[in-house]
Amino acid sequence: MAAKQEAFRLAREEKPKRGAATARPVKAAAADLDRVIHERTRLAIISALAVNDSLAFSELKQLLRVTDGNLSVHARKLEDAGYVGCTKSFSGRVPKTEYRLLPAGRRALEKYLDHMEALIHATREG
Amino acid sequence: MSSFQPRPTRPAEPVALDDRARDNIRFIRETMERAASFTAVPGWGGIAMGITAAGAAMIASQQSSPYGWLVTWICEACVAVAIAVWTTYTKARQAGGAILSGPGRRFVYSFAPPLFVGVLITLLLARIGFVGAAAGVWLLLYGTAVVTGGAFSIRLVPLMGLCFMVLGAVALFCPWSWGNAFLGAGFGGLHIIFGAVIARKYGG
Numbered sequence: 001m002a003a004k005q006e007a008f009r010l011a012r013e014e015k016p017k018r019g020a021a022t023a024r025p026v027k028a029a030a031a032d033l034d035r036v037i038h039e040r041t042r043l044a045i046i047s048a049l050a051v052n053d054s055l056a057f058s059e060l061k062q063l064l065r066v067t068d069g070n071l072s073v074h075a076r077k078l079e080d081a082g083y084v085g086c087t088k089s090f091s092g093r094v095p096k097t098e099y100r101l102l103p104a105g106r107r108a109l110e111k112y113l114d115h116m117e118a119l120i121h122a123t124r125e126g
Numbered sequence: 127m128s129s130f131q132p133r134p135t136r137p138a139e140p141v142a143l144d145d146r147a148r149d150n151i152r153f154i155r156e157t158m159e160r161a162a163s164f165t166a167v168p169g170w171g172g173i174a175m176g177i178t179a180a181g182a183a184m185i186a187s188q189q190s191s192p193y194g195w196l197v198t199w200i201c202e203a204c205v206a207v208a209i210a211v212w213t214t215y216t217k218a219r220q221a222g223g224a225i226l227s228g229p230g231r232r233f234v235y236s237f238a239p240p241l242f243v244g245v246l247i248t249l250l251l252a253r254i255g256f257v258g259a260a261a262g263v264w265l266l267l268y269g270t271a272v273v274t275g276g277a278f279s280i281r282l283v284p285l286m287g288l289c290f291m292v293l294g295a296v297a298l299f300c301p302w303s304w305g306n307a308f309l310g311a312g313f314g315g316l317h318i319i320f321g322a323v324i325a326r327k328y329g330g
Contacts, residue, residue: 040153047154048161055161063161113154116147123144 034112036081037105041066041074046083046101046109054100075099083108171213172321175206176314183310192257196248199260199309206313237275240267258302265294265312282327286320 037043044064049055055063061071078084083105087098101109182202189195244267251260269290276283290312297308 043150043154044157047157051158051162064157109154113151116151119143119147120151 033115034108036077036083037108037112039074041070042078043112045071045075045078045099046105049084049099049101050106050109054098057097057099060099078105081105081108168213168216169321169323169325171209172317172324174209174213174321176317176319176321178202178205178209179313179317180310180315183306183314186309187306193252195306196252196257196260199264202313233275236277237271240271240274243267244271258305259298261302261305261309262294262297265290265297265308267294268313269294282320282324286316289316289320 037046041064045060048060048063057071057075060075061068064071066074075084075086079086081104083102085100085102087100089096089098179202182198182205186195186198186202189198244264247263247267248260251257251263269287269292272287272290273284274287276287293308293312293316297305300308
């Protein structure tokens with residue numbers, strides 16, 4: 001009996017898209033997920049900035065081993081989301097771009113971490 | 127009920143999510159470690175400090191009076207601080223300038239108190255004419271400073287602190303005449319070894 005019920009439950013969970021009610025946990029998880037920082041490069045930018053007051057464009061590039069174009073596109077997305085602040089200045093004649101994490105960005109990272117922990121927890125109990 | 131399974135096999139989808147979540151957390155942690163270690167004390171500075179300390183150990187061993195010995199090591203401490211400040215400053219400037227703010231400040235705040243205690247205890251030992259015990263005390267307190275200061279840094283830094291503490295603890299229970307050798311092994315040897323690893327693995 002127990003095994004049969006278990007098998008039934010598993011079958012339902014394997015196809016989360018079918019029944020709206022049973023699919024909720026997974027679906028909700030996907031919906032709540034912060035797409036802005038879920039992407040790897042952006043997650044790395046946020047993580048690196050979380051342990052530094054600010055990092056220059058060149059430092060981030062070196063640290064994350066990404067191309068200029070890649071970094072600026074992703075940094076721009078984080079700026080647009082209000083997660084990262086950016087100040088441009090000149091040191092001598094060389095333009096310098098400094099990034100720092102804004103409070104909203106820190107909250108987003110914390111929420112993301114909570115979310116990941118909740119996922120691990122949920123599957124461990126399930 | 128022979129088919130009863132005490133632990134159900136996990137459904138495929140959540141296991142994948144679970145793994146991905148774990149992987150994401152690991153990724154965040156590794157990035158943070160790398161980003162923080164990027165700003166840590168420069169390895170080349172450690173090597174330079176180790177070399178001057180080895181030199182100081184040789185000079186100090188030739189001093190006839192305990193005060194000559196003490197003065198030699200105090201001079202070495204000043205040289206080491208100068209090297210540390212200079213190399214950290216250079217590394218910070220190379221990296222973009224703003225590095226000394228966050229982790230740097232935290233490092234100094236947790237690094238300074240044990241060193242301050244070390245200075246006071248040295249004064250006390252000099253006052254009661256017990257300078258021989260200084261070697262173990264210095265190694266212990268410097269180790270403490272590195273452990274607390276490096277708590278937020280890469281794991282290698284607190285590990286170096288622990289080595290210093292072990293050396294200091296051993297030195298306290300050995301003949302005082304061995305103190306100079308312990309200092310040479312600690313401030314010379316440990317600095318050079320860990321400095322070389324940091325310089326090679328964590329960008330200078």
